[in-house]
Amino acid sequence: MFNLLNILSQLNFLSPSNLGRLCLAIRQNGVNLMLLFSLTEKTGGQKTALVDSRGTLNYEELQKRSEHLASLLAERYGIVKGHKVAFFCKNHAAFVQGIFAASRLGADIYLLNCSMSQLQFDRLVQEHRFDFLIYDEEFSGLIEKSSYQHAKLVSYHETHESINRLSTSVPHRKDKLTASSSGKVVLLTGGTTGKPKQVVHRPSLFNFLNPFAALLNRLQLPTYNTAYIATPIYHGYGIAVLLSFLALGKKVIIQESFDAKNACALIRQHQVEVVTVVPLMVHKMLKHDQEALGSLVCIASGGAKLNPVLVSEVTHHLGNVLYNLYGTSEAGLNIIATPKDLYDHPDTLGKAISGSHLQVVVDGKEVEPGRIGQFCIRNKWSMKNSPNLWIQTGDMGYRDENGYYFLCGRTDDLIISAGNNIYPSEIEAALCNHPSVEDVVVIGVDDVYAGQILKAFVQLYADNKMTEEALLSWLRTRVAAYQIPREITFVEKLPYTPVGKLDRRRVQTMTRVED
Structure with a gap:
């Protein structure tokens, strides 16, 4: 309950008028991602919401385009609650609008890794039998070579029907969409080799209170204005941070791919305060133009091991701005290291967040501090397609007597x-x-x-x-x-x-x- 009140307070939901607006939005539309706009339409609709390589959208525009898109997807393609909508997209506004629209319709959202091979995509099509596919044009060849036969819609096109053209169109239907709650979000993890794993998360306000509260409090997100998400949205880390920033009414910058020169220019141009990265991105940006990074006060690193040498370089050039986030696609966010933690222990993952239960296990038994074992995690926000309460992460490491966790590698390393x-x-x-x-x-x-x-x-x-x-x-x-x-x-x-x-x-x- 404390986390709920804390979050509602930081999101400015506790005033009677705002609580009333939230309740009305739930009654009219259901519990889905469109609830994020229930405040901005009155108090911040003209604030910049999203910046990508094609342009800028304020919160009012993002909301209206997502609503129009939801209506047209229902009207022209028959998308309803329970349908499987797959996204094969890089970071851009059409992808974000598509996620909001699919959520509004109650569809199950499948996020596909853009680096997958033809074999992997073929396997996913056969296993999951998607009802609808939203994709970037560059993946057309891969899709055409597959057995996919259902309806699909390209994200951007100048003349053909596409997400960007539909989102700016006015629906013909006069009746409003019925209220619908979000379906599940499925992350299809894995890189360019091996079989992708299906990781299912069911959106729930109460289940995700703890990780959201950890992002708000440990990273002090409410105090910042502009964020640049350099990591892919189709990863759990990327979409979680994107939705957190939008819930806070921040300006969010996204790009289809990462390039150190372009990233440094964006940070300088928009005076970005928060950036989400993997360690390699930080290294490349420091090497290209460290002076362009002067506005950063929060570098949220995740997705790969953070080297102590890089911690030292960031601290030397930019000050105490680096945070280390540890999570997995299956178990979500579970550990955060603040700049103070990294100053004391440059190689630490940090300490567990509230609500996360971590054990270091050898041969099925929890071991004492200092001994290396596999990280096993139990929490309310982990994947819902596993029969086990405890998730074996495959990561090896140890916990010290002060509760700090340290990563040693993967089980197969x-x-x-x-x-x-x-x-x-x-x-x-x-x-x-x-x-x-x-x-x-x-x-x-x-x-x-x-x-x-x-x-x-x-x-x-x-x-x-x-x-x-x-x-x-x-x-x-x-x-x-x-x-x-x-x-x-x-x-x-x-x-x-x-x-x-x-x-x-x-x-x-x-x-x-x-x-």
């Missing part, structure tokens, strides 16, 4: 060499402290005698030279003898996935930089 259990993260962090090393990854290579041996792939800063012997000699004073790689391979660039995670599978195929 564990390297067993000559009987020693080795997690690459500690070795990678040590190597990244060398002034010539920009990036590094350590993997295990099969060995007849040791089981596995360590091999490091190292990316040096431009114009830096380093021999394998010199780097190994430097490393020997910083890690245990069993953590020393048998071989170091220098590479021009390490591979990352489209969402900024190190692609360890592709590392195996990398070759040495030519001398």
Whole structure:
């Protein structure tokens, strides 16, 4: 109850007039994402809501376009509650309007990863049998090669029927849409390899009070005016932060893809205060133009491990502005590290948020602080298609006696060499402290005698030279003898996935930089 009152107060819902407006909106439209506009239509409708590469929408325009789109999707395509509406879109206003419209109709929303392969898309079409597909034109070829046969609508087109054209059209129907509550939101996780996992979340105000309150309070979001979401909306992290910012009536900037030069220009132009990123994005922006980032007071990093070296660089150049968010698609947001936490422990994930129950487990049993095990999580806002109350994250780490959590790697990152259990993260962090090393990854290579041996792939800063012997000699004073790689391979660039995670599978195929 305290979190509910706290959130309603920060959203300015506690006045009698605003509570009345909220109740009226629920009665007329149902409980869905369109409720976010119940205040802005009166108190902030002319405020800028969304900025993308095509233009700017204020809150009144975003609401009207989403309402028109919902009516036309129902009128022309027969979309009703329970239909499966899939989105194959990058970050832009049409995608956001489509999500609001589908939610207003009570449809189940499926968010597809834009980096998926033809095989993955074919599999999803067969397994889920979508009723309607909203997509970007660049994915037309992939869709045409699939077995998808149902109705579809492109996000943008100058002459053909599209989301952008429908949202600015006036519906013919005179009767209002019946009230409808949101269906489920399904995140189809996974990158370019492997089978995507289905993660189902059922929108519920009460279920999501704790993570929303954590974002409001620990990141102090209500105090800021402008946010730039650089991470994909189709990830749980992206859509959660987008809806949080819109609920607060902020100006939100989105772009279809991330480019460090463009990102720095946007931050400078709009005097962005909050940016959501993966660590690689922060690194690239600092490297391109750190002066352009001077307006930032909250950098919310998530989606990948945050290196202590990067924490130090951000603090040195920008001050105490970096936050580390830990969550998974299945379990949602669960841990946050504030700038103070990162100052004291640069390698921490932070502390658990209220309502999140975390255990560090080995062989099915919770272990004592300091011992490495798998993170298992139970909360009210995790996925609803799992029969288990506790979700096994696949992440390995430990909790210290003060309640701080530390990530060591994935369960499949564990390297067993000559009987020693080795997690690459500690070795990678040590190597990244060398002034010539920009990036590094350590993997295990099969060995007849040791089981596995360590091999490091190292990316040096431009114009830096380093021999394998010199780097190994430097490393020997910083890690245990069993953590020393048998071989170091220098590479021009390490591979990352489209969402900024190190692609360890592709590392195996990398070759040495030519001398």
